[in-house]
Amino acid sequence: MGLQENIRDKGVLGAVAAQADDVFTRLTAGIDAGEFRRMLQGEPPGRPNPRLKPHSEGFLLHIKPTYYHESVTRFTHTYRLGLLSTYLFIVETITGILLMIWYAPSPERAYVDMILLLTNIPFGQFLRDMHRLGAEAMVAIVTLHMVRCYLTGSYKPPRQFTWFTGVLLLVMTLFLSFSGYLLPWDQLAFWAVTIGTSMAEAVPPAVVGETVNLLARGAPDIGANGLLRFYLLHVLFLPLLLILFFFVHYYKVVHFGISLPADEEEVGEDTANRVPADKRVYYLPDVLVDETSFLTVMTALLIVLTVFFFQAPLEHIANPQSTPLHTVAPWYFYWLQGLLKIADKFIAGVLLPGVLLVLLMAIPYLDYNPSRRGKDRMVAIVAGIGAGAVMIIWSWMGTPEYAVEGAPSVEIVQDVMPEEGSGLSREIGYKHLPLGVWRTDEEYDVHDHEFMELLHEFNSAVDYYRRADPDFNAPIGILTITQAQPKLKKLNWEITWFSADGKEGEYKKTFWLHEDSLYWEQYGWKHLFMGYVADGWKSLSGALAGE
């Protein structure tokens, strides 16, 4: 109907209202204002259901089912872990694209760009912290999603292939997270990735392993080419691959429906397409409100964790010439590092993970038990929990706690002032380190609580290794603090001892500490946040008051 007839029939106001309603309906792909109001008031839809229109007409909702079974909308059934994984991928994409603005993947610039991001870009640190936290959360949530599906037996027919693609998505998530690990180009990144890629070298025969390694690193060792390759993997190849498999996975989820609680569904039943009318929960508006509010709460949680608690690490710039003590893989690969400590590189680094992966993907095809009920699949559940426990033990073995012990003298200094990270010395900082010579075989009474704590820790570390190592007798630790420059102190750690056969040993390690350095990895930075807020507020309100 033309505008003029419309005005003639309904008057000006009526015509404007009709036009507005029309626009509203177009924007919502089929829901008019009256229907929207009825939704908000909780009234049931009419027949035929006008709330199905956005699913058939709109792109965004066409991938969503129009209704779910009432039982799967319970939070405690799915914990919304799949949704949350997808959402975290979107968060990572947005923060990642923003971070790309200030990053160039070359060894000359990558690390400098990190520092510029932290020092010169408003919200730069926030973006980086959030991207890092989101990545680690995504690994955790995807894993938990898998655990949930395993424990509820959701991989059973007809959802075997859904599980299979899910395992692929987990692997991609791990690689996506790991490929991002190298990009800051610090010691942590460089050595974790060097260890990670060196496992590829163990693939037999040697020529294949070397070629795979060469392809990943772009050279025998990680350098400019390796960084570029990991960058492209991280920002282009893996995300695209993940998006592709996500849609395969999600198509299967919609196609077969989310599995009902075990006692409501027989294996092989097609629940998604046969939901009794009285059990249907429509996407509009109930599930949409549910998902939106859930994701809003999760976003707020992610922001609060980022702002107040989480700090993405940044160690010294990558140095191929010096391997830091106690190099670790990212936490989600601790298990692999643990395995590498007890078995050879081929078995632990290639064979076992490969077998585990194939087994994981093959679970739906190996498990012939037709029941999804917990009491019928005790073996599967016990095996699953057992496998989880083994993973945790392997992970613990992957940490420096297990089977990595340098010489006692090295470990003592590493304990109080490590090469990377902070340690108590840097935690208490410049102002709590009085100049002088401090020996573990003498008693001091300094009016500085923090420094006394450091001396105490130094003392007890020396004492611990004296008792633990028969080759480390009558040890003396000497800490000499001198003023190297204005605002720069030099800390010289010296340990002397006698070996079992009476030979004298000596170890020296020197560090410098600047007054302005903030080693916040375990200390301070996030505590200082409220101080920065107060300072910023003071200058802002001052600027506003003083025009």
Added chain:
Amino acid sequence: MHRLYTRSPIAKIMWGILSSLVGIIALLMVLVSENPRMEAQTINWEGRSIENGAKLFSDNCVICHGPDGKGILGRGPGLNSYYFFTDTGRLKDVGWVGSLEDYVKLTIAAGRPSKTESQWPEVMPTWGGQFGGPLRGDQVVDLTKFVMNWEGSALAQTPDEDPFQPFEDVIRPTEFQNTAYILLSEEEQAAALEEYRARNIRSPQEIWTGEACFACHNLEERQVDVYGQNGPNMADLYERAGSRVEGMTAEEYVYESIVNPAAYLVETYEQAGKMPQNFAEKLSEDEIQALVAWLLNPDREQ
């Protein structure tokens, strides 16, 4: 079973609104804190850079420049030095117009490989990777920041404390490459220099070779230039000088050409500024007079 999640859409919407508020407040707090945070981060990374530089200095530089940067006598110059950190000191002596930080960075990165006859037992090596040295660019920056961090202690030095060891290859006599001299007023400096020159008068021959006049001016063969057109031939100067400028004697003309080389340029040698402009400062009045007389003497001794 306890429901973690409520089914009421109103409660869900309230949760959504509440957490939006929490998120927005947290982001606003970040917004407010950004300026102080970025300042703290800036000095933090400067501090860490200095720490890295300290390690590099202690590993590579102390053998010549000393553990406290005060140099080692006869081995390497002091850097933790008033003379080194003042514009009128080292920078003026080497004629560097940029900042001291750039000068330090360049010297570390490039070294001084061109000096085959250094006064030191070893020349400053090339450290920067871009010139074939062992250090990466960021390490050169760290080292530079560390050296620059001596500024506070260096500028607090009294002339007696300044450990600077003079360079033999700069314009200012080595006697005046020290803090005591640069702390004098300009008049006092000029007087001291004049007094020094009166004590150390060089012969014209010494000046001719010492100031490298021979590199551009041919004094032996008539009409022959040194290396193309560098500077006018001077073997026949005594014949031409008197008639070059009207109203000027030969002596006046040569004197003027030494202290102010751009005043009268010889045809086909018209590239003003090629000849150093500072001989008036480098030579005493007596030395210039003797040089003029020597140049105009047809029977001069080479």
